[in-house]
Amino acid sequence: MTTQLRHTRVGTSAVPRRRIRAKHRKNLIGWLFLLPAVALIATFTIVPFFQAILLSFQSWDGISPDIPFVGFENYDRVLQDEIFWASMRNVLAFGLIGFVVGNSVALVMALAVTRVKRGQAFFRTAFYLPGVFSVVVVGTMFLWIFQPRVGILNTLLGAVGLENLQQNWLGDPSTALLSVAATFVWYHWGFAFILFLAGLQDIPRELYEAASLDGARSWAKFRYVTWPQLAPVTSIVSVLTLLAALQIFGTVQVLTYGGPGYNTMVPTLHIYIEAFTNNRYGTAAAMSVLFGGALVVLALVQLAVAGRRLRR
Amino acid sequence: MASRATHMHSGDAVQQPGGERPSRRRRITPARVGLFGLLGTATLIAMFPIIWLLSGSLQTAEELYSGETFFPEAPQWTNYVTGWVDGNLAVYLGNSLFYTLTSVALILAVASLAGYALARIEFSGKAFFTLLILAVMVIPAPAMFITQYKLLLSFGLTDSRLGYIFILVTAGIPMSTLIMRSFFVSLSPELEEAAAIDGASALRTFVSVILPLARPGLAAVAVIQGLQVWNEYLMALVLFDSDSLMPVQRGLMSFVSVETPQQQVLLAATAISIVPVVIFYLLAQKHIIQGLGAGGLK
Numbered sequence: 001m002t003t004q005l006r007h008t009r010v011g012t013s014a015v016p017r018r019r020i021r022a023k024h025r026k027n028l029i030g031w032l033f034l035l036p037a038v039a040l041i042a043t044f045t046i047v048p049f050f051q052a053i054l055l056s057f058q059s060w061d062g063i064s065p066d067i068p069f070v071g072f073e074n075y076d077r078v079l080q081d082e083i084f085w086a087s088m089r090n091v092l093a094f095g096l097i098g099f100v101v102g103n104s105v106a107l108v109m110a111l112a113v114t115r116v117k118r119g120q121a122f123f124r125t126a127f128y129l130p131g132v133f134s135v136v137v138v139g140t141m142f143l144w145i146f147q148p149r150v151g152i153l154n155t156l157l158g159a160v161g162l163e164n165l166q167q168n169w170l171g172d173p174s175t176a177l178l179s180v181a182a183t184f185v186w187y188h189w190g191f192a193f194i195l196f197l198a199g200l201q202d203i204p205r206e207l208y209e210a211a212s213l214d215g216a217r218s219w220a221k222f223r224y225v226t227w228p229q230l231a232p233v234t235s236i237v238s239v240l241t242l243l244a245a246l247q248i249f250g251t252v253q254v255l256t257y258g259g260p261g262y263n264t265m266v267p268t269l270h271i272y273i274e275a276f277t278n279n280r281y282g283t284a285a286a287m288s289v290l291f292g293g294a295l296v297v298l299a300l301v302q303l304a305v306a307g308r309r310l311r312r
Numbered sequence: 313m314a315s316r317a318t319h320m321h322s323g324d325a326v327q328q329p330g331g332e333r334p335s336r337r338r339r340i341t342p343a344r345v346g347l348f349g350l351l352g353t354a355t356l357i358a359m360f361p362i363i364w365l366l367s368g369s370l371q372t373a374e375e376l377y378s379g380e381t382f383f384p385e386a387p388q389w390t391n392y393v394t395g396w397v398d399g400n401l402a403v404y405l406g407n408s409l410f411y412t413l414t415s416v417a418l419i420l421a422v423a424s425l426a427g428y429a430l431a432r433i434e435f436s437g438k439a440f441f442t443l444l445i446l447a448v449m450v451i452p453a454p455a456m457f458i459t460q461y462k463l464l465l466s467f468g469l470t471d472s473r474l475g476y477i478f479i480l481v482t483a484g485i486p487m488s489t490l491i492m493r494s495f496f497v498s499l500s501p502e503l504e505e506a507a508a509i510d511g512a513s514a515l516r517t518f519v520s521v522i523l524p525l526a527r528p529g530l531a532a533v534a535v536i537q538g539l540q541v542w543n544e545y546l547m548a549l550v551l552f553d554s555d556s557l558m559p560v561q562r563g564l565m566s567f568v569s570v571e572t573p574q575q576q577v578l579l580a581a582t583a584i585s586i587v588p589v590v591i592f593y594l595l596a597q598k599h600i601i602q603g604l605g606a607g608g609l610k
Contacts (some may be wrong), residue, residue: 029514030435037426037485038441044482045448048459055459105354112350125597126355129362132593132600133586134543134561140582141361144368144575150377152364186357191604198605247452250545254565268454268546275458276550284458292455299450 052292055285062279074286084287087258087265090177091246094266097181098188098245103238105185106192111226114200124197128190135187139254142183146170146255170256173263180255180264187251188244192237199233200226232305239302246295267291362586369395369579376576388576395581398571403556404563405588408542411473411559415480415541416534419488422481423533424526427492428518432504449486453546461550471553479547484537491603495529496522532603535596542589560585 056074060067078084113123130138145152146169154166169179207225216224249268252258258265258273267287275284368376370388375381395401429435430442460479461470469475499522507517523530548562555566564585567573573581593600 026433027435027437030429030433030438033425033429033433033514033518034441036422037489038444040422040478040482040485041445041448044460044463044478045451045456048456048463049451051459051462052456055462060462109351109354112347112354115347116351123351123355124601125594126358128597128601129590129593130358132539132543132589134589135545136561136564137582137586138361140564140578141365144579145361145364155380186361190358194601194604198601243452247454249454253549271454271458272546272550275461281458281462288455288458292452295452295455296450299452303446303450 052285052288055282056289058282058285060281062275062281070282074282075290077283078286078290081283083262083265083270084267086262087267087270088291090262090264091248091266093177094181094184094248095242095245097178098184099238099242101181102185102189102245103192103234103241106189106237107196107234109189110193110196110200111222113197124194127193130187131190133187135250136254138183138187139251142179142186143170143255146179171260173260176256176260176263180252183251183255184245184248188241191244192241195233195237195240196230199230203229235305236302239298239305243295243298243302246298365579366583369576369583371576373574373576391576391580392584395573395577395584398573398577399567399581399584400555400563401560401581401584404558404560405585407557407563408559408561409588411477411480412538412541415477415484416538418477418481419484419537420530420534423485423488424492424523424530425518426485426489427529428496428522430489431493431496432499432501432522433514445486445489449490453483457546457550460547464551470551471557472551473557476547476551476557476559479551480541480544483544484540488533488537491533492526492529495526499525528602531596531599535592535599536603538592539589539600 055067057069057071058067059070059073109123109127113120113127116123133141148154148168148171151169153169157163157165167175169175203226207229208221211221211225247268248266249272252264252266252269253272256264258269268291271284271287271291274287275281367382367384369391371381371384371391372388375384426445430438430445464470464472464475464479467475469478503521503525504517507521512521542559543561544559545561548559549565552558552562555563558566564582567581568578
């Protein structure tokens with residue numbers, strides 16, 4: 001406060017001085033209100049973010065106080081790491097399936113729910129319910145459903161005479177990825193559904209009435225009213241779903257731990273194992289930088305899209 | 313009502329010539345059967361894994377491994393007792409409750425202060441700080457959880473309640489701040505002017521005039537962050553070794569790997585662990601759904 005006051009001496013006439021003092025006061029109040037948030041973010045987000053870049057050029061076993069620089073050695077190792085690239089391919093598959101299947105289901109169900117008059121609240125509650133569980137709960141449920149010998153999925157297939165479709169769902173390389181992806185879709189589509197539903201309810205009714213007067217039928221109404229009006233929501237939902245799918249970790253860790261082989265390995269789990277099991281924190285940090293960098297680019301695209309929408 | 317139906321439900325609300333008396337009940341048409349078939353199937357798929365978990369949690373090991381029981385002959389409530397005791401759930405659920413309440417309270421305090429500053433106070437650097445908060449939102453957990461661990465290790469805060477709460481609160485601040493900011497922006501400036509005339513300090517005005525009006529924003533932030541914190545898993549996995557400190561998600565995994573419980577006991581313990589979150593969801597779903605909209609679309 002005293003330094004603030006001393007600064008104000010610079011002013012000559014009384015009025016600007018008071019104004020300058022008020023401005024300093026405003027600055028101080030603003031900064032004080034922001035201080036807790038900025039201090040926490042600086043310490044626990046910004047410092048670790050830059051430390052990750054630093055650590056990616058170092059070698060650390062997790063215990064030793066000695067953390068030598070190794071140049072690009074970690075990046076070399078990562079670029080030659082087949083498992084890392086397999087994990088990138090897998091997570092891209094999760095992203096695409098979550099994006100296409102999850103968002104399509106969500107949109108279709110949102111359209112369906114807007115067509116019923118009674119029970120909208122019930123369907124909304126039911127459809128978002130899976131989204132409130134943790135990855136551990138979801139993993140436990142689906143491990144039991146996919147259980148090869150007595151799991152309900154194989155039991156049901158057997159009961160309707162489709163024994164030849166019975167699988168060791170999570171243990172067979174040909175089905176493991178799809179099974180985890182199906183679990184992800186079950187878990188996450190409710191989120192996209194809620195946003196689509198909110199978007200649909202914001203579309204002015206007059207647009208549909210005008211379309212009706214023009215003789216538009218269901219498909220034409222969807223094509224020329226719903227779809228363009230929903231576009232901003234669709235783009236945001238798409239990026240959010242994609243970002244969630246790309247960061248998938250717990251579901252995979254509980255269901256398959258990346259197996260069989262590396263068929264369901266994902267980057268976050270691979271980073272976790274590289275650090276906490278293999279004790280190669282430097283390599284793990286290099287992967288964090290590469291994978292995290294890719295996610296940041298994607299999130300920036302979302303911000304750009306959201307910003308464009310706000311400016312409209 | 314009727315006109316809306318005609319426009320929204322093309323095809324199914326068209327009156328057929330002749331036929332029955334006009335009634336309030338809707339005509340059953342193939343389109344309508346299809347619509348409800350679709351909604352019914354989706355509801356079944358959304359609910360089935362949960363129902364199956366509950367069904368399995370009440371069975372004996374023999375029933376469970378026959379793979380054909382839906383309704384257990386005699387519900388085995390003892391599975392729940394075993395799950396509660398062996399699964400150490402009193403401790404884990406207590407921890408989760410503690411982490412959730414503490415972190416949400418801190419997030420609300422920190423984010424509403426910051427959101428208010430960004431919305432209503434003119435100060436230099438405002439644009440910079442707004443951008444900073446937007447920028448940290450795009451840094452994903454996979455990019456920094458290794459070095460967050462390293463940082464907490466250097467503070468001696470791994471395997472500690474305080475360290476975990478720091479991480480949880482920091483993770484919640486950016487989005488919560490932006491949600492609070494958008495609520496404060498919509499309030500009328502006359503409120504502060506009146507308080508200023510009364511000679512109230514900025515903090516006083518904020519606490520006794522502004523915050524009470526921001527209750528819907530606070531509620532949206534609280535429920536969304538409450539769910540986030542309750543379900544957090546990655547950092548709990550990274551940070552905790554001591555069973556006595558673990559939240560329930562981490563604790564369940566510890567139960568699985570250390571005790572290797574029988575399947576029906578694991579299902580019962582899992583079912584117990586979802587009770588708080590399901591009750592919370594059913595009570596607060598209006599806020600949750602609003603909050604999702606606010607967080608996702610703004």
